[in-house]
Amino acid sequence: MQRKDTREVVMGKLVIGGQNPVYVEGMGRQNPYQVELAIQEINRAQAAGCEIFRLSIPEKDALEGAKKIKEWTKIPLIADVHFDLDLATECVRLGFEAVRINPGTLGDRSRLEELFSVLQDHNTVLRVGANAGSLPTHLRSLPRVEALFESIAEMVDFAEKKGVRNLFLSAKSTEVEETVEINRRLSKAFPYPIHIGVTEAGEGLEGVVKSALGIGLVLFEGIGNSIRVSLTSRDPVLEVKVAWMILNFLGLRKRGGEIISCPTCARCRGDVVGAVERVKTFFEEQGIAPPFRIAIMGCEVNGPGEAREAEVGLAFSRSGAIIFSKGRVEKVVSDREVLEYFIAFLAEKIKSVEGKKGGSSFEDVSSVCPNFERNSSGS
Ligand code: SF4
Secondary structure, X not given: OOOOOOOEEEEOOEEEEXXXXXXXXXXXXXXXXXXXXXXXXXXXXXHHOOOEEEEEOOOHHHHHHHHHHHHHOOOOEEEXXXXXXXXXXXXXXXXXXXXXXXXXXXXXHHXXXXXXXXXXXXXXXXXXXXXXXXXXXXXXXXXXXXXXHHHHHHHHHHHHHOOOOOEEEEEEOOOHHHHHHHHHHHHHHOOOOEEEOOOOOOOHHHHHHHHHHHHHHHHHOOOOOEEOOOOOOOOXXXXXXXXXXXXXXXXXXXXXXXXXXXXXXXXXXXXXXXXXXXXXXXXXXXXXXXXXXXXXXXXXXXXXXXXXXXXXXXXXXOOEEEEEEOOEEEEEEOHHHHHHHHHHHHHHHHHHHOOOOOOOOOEOHHHHOOOOOOOOOOO
């Protein structure tokens, strides 16, 4: 995938834009008043892979907490400010790596000059983040994509005239098609890095699918320098996990592994669903994500092929199941012992990957199970 080049901006240790990685952003639910809860939330998100964190600063009284949170947080923080530009200016002074202002909720525009001046003094990034739900009044009669684009263009023009070039753009819609269209336009019109997201994507599966489509389609065009998945949830961890899955499945970043499993059909020779559930429970209990690719397959059609491609594989067969390790047969096990053995084997393999233990035994599949033929038809 050819990624579009942009200018680079620096946020803490991260350089965003150019050909640098697409970073994962998370957003807090806690009010900065609740310093301890807010820091715990950031730490949880960071442990899940969050690389940039956006913190809402709803009012002046939140600044004291924001200051403490900034002191305790290692990843770059973006202060998210609406209606009161002086809050953004204060957050720049507190050392936030970026401030986000929304062209539709600026409040007293005369305060922009001071913000721009302080931004330049501190070399802080300005996220210009427009949202279809809070468009500037004078643009609301336009089609949404047009209004989003114009709201960003006006602010970029004003910032550039004042000498502000540390810009990071974002325009979000609730619709997949609009998300693709607005980001294409931003990418074509401006040299600045772009943050991608589908705003208010919803809850659960609906939000995950919508976000994956909107963000994924834009990234697939080579556009985007950071992403955030916006889900209705009490915690940002799920958003961060989904963001990483999007990046992993597009081949843009690599974090952890995945579980490949077949849907099962009339040919299925074992409890694939139960095996996948058991493996997922195992990782949940361990408090870790699968660190490598694991395949769990129902029969001899695609089973050995997929299992061979994975670090660890399980392919059910007529007489039980074959456990694979790095493409080679580790063991043939009976129905009754398959899950117990597979989980124990996974645990050992994780230790081995962590450098605590050596490899595993090897036999060629055909010598163990002559009925298995690789990839004879698709599922
Ligand atoms: S691998 Fe394919 S053919 Fe075999 S059980 Fe799974 S879905 Fe069916």
